[in-house]
Amino acid sequence: MEKANRSTLVIRCNNVFDEQTSLTVTLADVAEYYDAQARNLTSGCRTLAGLTGDWLQIDQLAFLALGWFKRVNIVGMRRAARRRGLEPKF
Numbered sequence: 001m002e003k004a005n006r007s008t009l010v011i012r013c014n015n016v017f018d019e020q021t022s023l024t025v026t027l028a029d030v031a032e033y034y035d036a037q038a039r040n041l042t043s044g045c046r047t048l049a050g051l052t053g054d055w056l057q058i059d060q061l062a063f064l065a066l067g068w069f070k071r072v073n074i075v076g077m078r079r080a081a082r083r084r085g086l087e088p089k090f
Helices: 027-037 055-072 074-083
Strands: 008-014 020-026 045-048 051-054
Touching: 008 055, 020 027, 020 055, 027 045, 027 055, 027 074, 045 055, 051 055, 055 074
Parallel strands: none
Antiparallel strands: 008 020, 045 051
């Protein structure tokens, strides 16, 4: 992690070309991922906050971001999930 606060998480990661990049993940990005991407079983690729890659690595990044936001801003994470039509179980 490079930087983290209640609404943004900046993660240093590699893109598909193995180049270092900073990925900025917001509450809305995590909610969008779990609404539209996480249940997509037909593709080996998924996208989180504009970063596309192998489903397992992207899923792990989304899980890490969700865990962070649940610890530091659970109310905001619940609100972002509800905006996407999800009912949070946390």
